[in-house]
Amino acid sequence: MEHSSTDRFKIALFGLALLGLLVGLGLYMIGMGDKASLVWFVGVVPVLAALIIEILRSLWRGEVGLDIVAALSMTAALAFDEVLAAAVVAVMYAGGTLLETFAEGRARREMHSLLARVPRSATRHSNGQLEEVALDAVTPGDLLLIRQGDMVPVDGIIASYTAFVDTSALTGESLSARMTKGSPVMSGSTNAGAPFDLTATHLARNSTYAGILRLVEAAQQSKAPMSRLADRWSLGFLAVTVGIAGAAWWATGDPIRAVAVLVVATPCPLILAVPVALVAGLSRAAHFGVLIKGAGPLEAMARIRTLILDKTGTLTDGRPQITSIACQPGFTEDDILRFVAALDQASKHPVAQAIVAAAKLRDLDLPIPTGVVEVAGEGVTGTVDGRRIIVGGDDFVARSVGLSVGQSAASPAFPVGAVLVAVAVEGHMAGHLVMADPLRDGAGAMLGGLRGLGITRILLATGDRADVAARVTTGLGLDGIHAGLTPDGKVQLVVGERSAAPVMMVGDGVNDAPALAAADVGVAMGARGAAASAEAADVVLLVDRIDRLGIGIAIAQASRRIALQSVVAGIGLSVLGMIAAAFGYLTPVQGAVFQEVIDVAVILNALRALRISPADMGPEANPKSTA
CATH class of the missing domain: 3.40.1110.10 (Calcium-transporting ATPase, cytoplasmic domain N)
Structure with missing residues (x-):
């Protein structure tokens, strides 16, 4: 397994801290207490120095977190000759950062699998022969051979009589689809049958798969509003921690009580659990063909109360x-x-x-x-x-x-x-x-499922005539139909609804792009929709099925719920531990071990988001997480 330089540095810090703790314990057990304290001190200093540098960088960026508590606890423990406690904190803190790295890597596994499958070349027909060419050399109109098991390198059209294509990596569909001559195929699909010919319709950089990878990269680099909220909560928790530590010292005159309180609060489950749960939710949604462009849109999806749907190509199939x-x-x-x-x-x-x-x-x-x-x-x-x-x-x-x-x-x-x-x-x-142009299969059941997920208002926004819109949507129980809308009209509708509740807009055409950008969450039907709508949207449905909308919302709600559970449980247990330390029931060493148990528990709980399994969005479905 390859590691980045940052990962290697974290591993080295953890190894040094752990080695110092173990060697010091060995020396202590054979009666060499002074040398044990020196070894423990040597193991703590690199971790503390790295932590202080990271804190200074965060302060320079205007960010304040609970890493400050970790630095205070190690510094106080060293100052009051609780060197063993400082060594335990150093090991636990360094180990916690490693655990966070592992957890986020585990959560992103399915997204990285997309990157791992990127084709580098294609097999092209040329003058009656086959040649292997670089992917960038493929141009629209080229006739490519897609061998069994190969990934389709560029968007194209089936040129053979028939083909069996596996789209599970893009859409989550478990069954291969039989496609006939002239059928469009998305890059990123896999040939599950005999070799077939494909006529390229796009350059590689403009194909579906390349666009997906760009969205994935943007998603991985995002920081959710909830994470920023967690940073703000950390200020309050930091104040509580320092307050309890100071009160314990003042009331008892024993500085070791204050050290124990600081140690229990190190490190912070708040800053560990939230990003892990949300990134896991992004990965899980991608598995079902719902590509969310970041943790911010994931959080926003969980709070949506108003849904605005375009008609043609969204609520209806879009093809006569x-x-x-x-x-x-x-x-x-x-x-x-x-x-x-x-x-x-x-x-x-x-x-x-x-x-x-x-x-x-x-x-x-x-x-x-x-x-x-x-x-x-x-x-x-x-x-x-x-x-x-x-x-x-x-x-x-x-x-x-x-x-x-x-x-x-x-x-x-x-x-x-x-x-x-x-x-x-x-x-x-x-x-x-x-x-x-009929309604999509399952549209009525999907809307009923969304009501069960907390969507209280569902509107139709279309440029079509009012009588056509009314006929097509008969029996769907919509809360309003807005027909004959221009792109500006759709934007005005979205803005007006946003003043009352968070709004999600779903569309597929170029004319929908401004409204998608104006909504709290814009969702594009990406399988056949316009590139402009996919670019403006926060969420792209990679499979041409409207029912995936409900699955995406269910995953977003479950991920956010798991993140909040981890935060509440972690902070609650930390506060109880601090109170126990303040009353002398936990020593600094015991407090460090107790806090690390809390951190492991909340991270493992956050990883439950990888197992969210929303049911089909039928009227009888239960879209809750089974985690």
Whole structure:
């Protein structure tokens, strides 16, 4: 295992302090008390010197912590000839900093696993041969070979007929997904099946995985508001400690009582437990595909009371889907879908692409169309299997076959906001496809689960028409629908709601980015959302599932709760120990051992955040921590 220079220095300090304590104890047991005291003193001085330097650096940065208590206790113990107690404190303090380093490293393990998997090269097709090239040499349009077990190095599109892709490292999904030709694949996924070809669509530095790594680095370097709050609490605890120590000395005239009090308060569980619990929460959320950009947003998520949701691509899938197919006599649903999809292969319109994808899901054979002519915004004409096919809006197709606008008697009824795609075969109306942007699976259950997590107000913010928004969200129990909003309008809504309670905004489009930045917590649907929204957001959902929002909030709440438990328990036990020392029930040596037991306990408790296991966010789910 590799260690940084700082880690090696901490290990050296701990080793020196421990060696001094053990050698001194050996000398003391054979009757060489004076030499034992000298050895203990030598073991304490380096730790005390390093501690004083760190305190001075903190004061220069304007930070005051309970490391001061550790320095006072060692200094007082040496001054009053309690050298053994000073040696124990030195060992416990140096050991505590090592334990903190280990705990934070354990908490970040899953984040570091992302960094460890970064690919350095890619296998590229070139003139009928394969060549290994540096990742930076891959450009959009390159055809790459992804071998079994390889990580996808850049974002791209499946160029083979089919592929099995494992996205668990990004999304937490346990099952591999079967993807067909033309399906987009995120970098960072793993090939779980046979080798397949991938057409690169992004440079490596602009791909999903590279963006995730940048977010991870930002998350690791952040310091939570709660940690700053812990620093402020430490001032009060420092005052209490000095007060109890001074009172014990004044009341009894025995300075050793004051030394014992100071020793019990060393080091501080407050500054150990909070960062460990919050960093563990970041790691656990990343495991479920919820990438939180720092401990600050994690804390803010735990306090959210108002949720504002964008509609298209967030509450709904964002891609049109076929809800029904109406057929004229002589045609089946598969006939209609096959004709439309075959012709739409020549169109880049989102509706056309959705129809082609639906046909492929039904394993329909799609012949190549000929004589294709696309009328922008109207429809497409061409020949499929020797038949003249017209596909487009109902009015366009009706006019094309000689009917008056609105006289297409075959038109089915369809809901507000849906899209009607008509098809004519050989000059006669053959059928219609009704397409709509449906709610995401589990959206209703997810909102119910969020209510159980303390979200008291849920609003919809959309640029769509009010009647469309109302129809799509029927039965969801929203507290308000704000339709027809511009990006500025969304920002104003967020700012207005923030005056009453902490607000979370969830969106996926470029137009959502300003509102995401304005909210207490902005959440971006990162799997298919715009880069601008992911950049502005505090949280990115790496999996295209809205239910992960509830999981992220549950983890944030549990992490914060565990951190507070550790702080309250640690400080409470420390205060009890100080009182016992003030009344003479703990000697300085006993007090040092007692405090170290407290520190170990609170850090181990903080690490419980790594085992948070939120349940599925269904109506019957219990999203609490099982830790």
